[in-house]
Amino acid sequence: xxxxxxxxRDVWKFFPAPRGGEKVAAVRGVTLEIQRGExxxxxxxxxxxKTTTLRMIAxxxxxxxxxVFIQGEPMSTVPPHxxxxxxxxxxxALFPHLTVGQNVAFGLTIKRTPADERxxxxxxxxxxxxxxxxxxxRPSQLSGGQQQRVALARALINExxxxxxxxxxxxxxxxxxxxxxxxxxHLQDRVGITFIYVTHDQEEALTMSDRVAxxxxxxxxxxxSPKEIYERPNTRFVADFIGETxxxxxxxxxxxSGIAQVAVAGEQVKSQVGSDEVKVDQDVTVAxxxxxxxxxxxxxxxxxxxxxxxxxxxxIGTDTRYVVKLTSGETAVARVxxxxxxxxxxxxxxxxxxxGWRPGDARILTS
Amino acid sequence: MRKxxxxxxxxxxFVLLALFLxxxxxxxxxxxxxxxxxxxxxxxxxxxxxxxxxxxAGTLIESVWNSLLVGIGSSIVATIxxxxxxxxxxxxxxxxxxxxxxxSTIPLVIPAIVLGVALLIIFRQMFDVNLSLWTVGLGHVIxxxxxxxxxxxxxxxxxxxNLEEAAMDLGAxxxxxxxxxxxxxxxxxxxAAFLTSFTTSFDEYAMTVFIVGTDPTLCLSICIHNxxxxxxxxxxxxxxxxxxxxxx
Numbered sequence: 001x002x003x004x005x006x007x008x009r010d011v012w013k014f015f016p017a018p019r020g021g022e023k024v025a026a027v028r029g030v031t032l033e034i035q036r037g038e039x040x041x042x043x044x045x046x047x048x049x050k051t052t053t054l055r056m057i058a059x060x061x062x063x064x065x066x067x068v069f070i071q072g073e074p075m076s077t078v079p080p081h082x083x084x085x086x087x088x089x090x091x092x093a094l095f096p097h098l099t100v101g102q103n104v105a106f107g108l109t110i111k112r113t114p115a116d117e118r119x120x121x122x123x124x125x126x127x128x129x130x131x132x133x134x135x136x137x138r139p140s141q142l143s144g145g146q147q148q149r150v151a152l153a154r155a156l157i158n159e160x161x162x163x164x165x166x167x168x169x170x171x172x173x174x175x176x177x178x179x180x181x182x183x184x185x186h187l188q189d190r191v192g193i194t195f196i197y198v199t200h201d202q203e204e205a206l207t208m209s210d211r212v213a214x215x216x217x218x219x220x221x222x223x224x225s226p227k228e229i230y231e232r233p234n235t236r237f238v239a240d241f242i243g244e245t246x247x248x249x250x251x252x253x254x255x256x257s258g259i260a261q262v263a264v265a266g267e268q269v270k271s272q273v274g275s276d277e278v279k280v281d282q283d284v285t286v287a288x289x290x291x292x293x294x295x296x297x298x299x300x301x302x303x304x305x306x307x308x309x310x311x312x313x314x315x316i317g318t319d320t321r322y323v324v325k326l327t328s329g330e331t332a333v334a335r336v337x338x339x340x341x342x343x344x345x346x347x348x349x350x351x352x353x354x355x356g357w358r359p360g361d362a363r364i365l366t367s
Numbered sequence: 368m369r370k371x372x373x374x375x376x377x378x379x380x381f382v383l384l385a386l387f388l389x390x391x392x393x394x395x396x397x398x399x400x401x402x403x404x405x406x407x408x409x410x411x412x413x414x415x416x417x418x419x420x421x422x423x424a425g426t427l428i429e430s431v432w433n434s435l436l437v438g439i440g441s442s443i444v445a446t447i448x449x450x451x452x453x454x455x456x457x458x459x460x461x462x463x464x465x466x467x468x469x470x471s472t473i474p475l476v477i478p479a480i481v482l483g484v485a486l487l488i489i490f491r492q493m494f495d496v497n498l499s500l501w502t503v504g505l506g507h508v509i510x511x512x513x514x515x516x517x518x519x520x521x522x523x524x525x526x527x528x529n530l531e532e533a534a535m536d537l538g539a540x541x542x543x544x545x546x547x548x549x550x551x552x553x554x555x556x557x558x559a560a561f562l563t564s565f566t567t568s569f570d571e572y573a574m575t576v577f578i579v580g581t582d583p584t585l586c587l588s589i590c591i592h593n594x595x596x597x598x599x600x601x602x603x604x605x606x607x608x609x610x611x612x613x614x615x
Contacts, residue, residue, distance in 0.1 A: 079535070096552070
């Protein structure tokens with residue numbers, strides 16, 4: 001318990017509906033345990049409740065039910081200005097009437113830190129974000145990326161227990177965003193502060209985070225390491241939202257020590273059982289990543305049961321995508337890396353092929 | 368070449384616009400040095416006589432002083448109250464917000480004469496206070512609050528919405544945020560609200576005539592000067608009021 005930087009315990013948030021009527025639940029019983037020093041990301045589409053949850057940790061929203069703890073202390077009666085958390089806002093929220101130096105010093109000014117110490121720490125904070133010597137500029141004179149760094153410095157200078165980041169890279173262009181992703185991660189390693197990050201960008205989440213909470217409809221569907229989230233999604237939503245996934249519908253015919261046999265398109269395929277137990281005759285979905293799907297000449301064998309026709313071949317540089325239409329009418333996508341020595345003309349559109357996977361690379365999802 | 372022509376066209380347009388706006392005021396200054404009773408061309412000669420006469424016109428100077436006093440005082444009060452109302456309306460959700468906004472802007476569209484009569488009744492009949500610059504000031508505060516509130520509210524609504532949250536997140540209390548962020552950032556609007564209120568107050572005649580006591584403001588002095596007595600000015604207003612009532 002003592003090692004938790006933030007604990008969100010069964011938190012709900014209702015907002016009044018725009019025109020009276022039923023209240024809208026933005027967050028439905030979210031529970032998160034965030035370790036000290038962790039880079040934790042809440043990932044989900046807009047409206048999934050990730051920002052509302054972050055704002056409840058910051059104190060801008062009060063949970064309708066449940067409790068937020070920061071360093072073990074319940075926060076329900078603590079206003080934002082007395083929480084040991086600082087936030088980096090989506091649009092940076094720099095004070096336009098103050099200089100960069102005054103912006104960064106704001107927290108210390110409020111705390112009446114002596115002027116010489118304040119000056120020293122502002123210099124340090126600006127060095128940390130590679131903006132040394134920019135004290136006297138106005139925020140409006142800086143580029144988006146620089147403003148972003150000022151916002152970071154302004155939050156970090158207060159040495160918070162937790163840094164909350166609300167889609168801080170959303171407004172930057174792709175290249176800068178990628179650079180800042182790594183920079184943020186390195187910065188977090190250096191300062192050792194717990195980061196709670198909100199984004200709808202799955203790549204961003206996977207790149208930076210120690211753990212990710214995938215959220216949808218106000219619920220945290222899965223909380224795991226990026227690798228677990230990608231390799232072992234527990235729901236169809238998670239599998240679909242993170243990366244690309246083929247979903248094949250079928251009925252369980254046999255289960256044996258974590259591997260189930262499923263009838264898909266009239267054929268028997270094997271797949272690892274997911275987080276939920278399955279029974280024979282249950283309708284399930286088999287989820288396979290395109291890069292785990294292999295293409296072979298037609299003909300059945302243990303791992304290549306499904307037959308189909310190549311509908312489309314898309315060359316995308318590092319990989320080639322094969323869209324295969326199965327005999328059942330469903331389509332599946334296989335993604336094959338263009339490795340050295342591989343013959344790109346191996347298959348043509350219209351070719352009969354079989355597709356398959358190793359049982360451990362597919363997962364059975366029930367929801 | 369073409370660019371140059373455009374620039375010169377723009378410049379001419381600008382000059383014409385500036386002349387249109389400011390010639391009346393410039394003429395007033397020019398005529399103030401003109402050695403003639405009538406405000407007409409040609410100018411007949413340079414004189415400082417009007418200024419000499421003004422220096423001797425004690426009641427007129429006193430009325431200017433009264434106008435300034437009431438104008439500044441009522442504008443300060445109206446700006447403060449208007450700002451408070453604006454913060455309430457823009458920053459908080461509460462039951463009846465729309466109704467409150469509507470009610471608080473109604474004085475803007477009530478003819479000043481009607482307000483004047485209403486205030487006169489309240490001051491004299493209901494509370495029996497003596498009319499004075501205080502009652503005039505109170506009246507001006509009433510017409511200036513909606514002006515100040517609307518000006519400040521438009522500024523607050525245009526704020527990036529999370530600056531105040533950011534300040535609180537960085538440790539500022541509500542009042543600290545108000546002092547360090549909200550008010551400094553609204554300063555142009557506060558100044559505009561004050562100046563607009565002041566001008567309105569300085570100009571205000573129709574209402575003032577009903578609730579002023581024995582200390583006339585500038586507008587009233589000019590009326591009295593032109594028509595002879597305060598009574599005529601008041602009946603003039605009564606006539607305006609009744610014609611307005613007939614028309615509406």
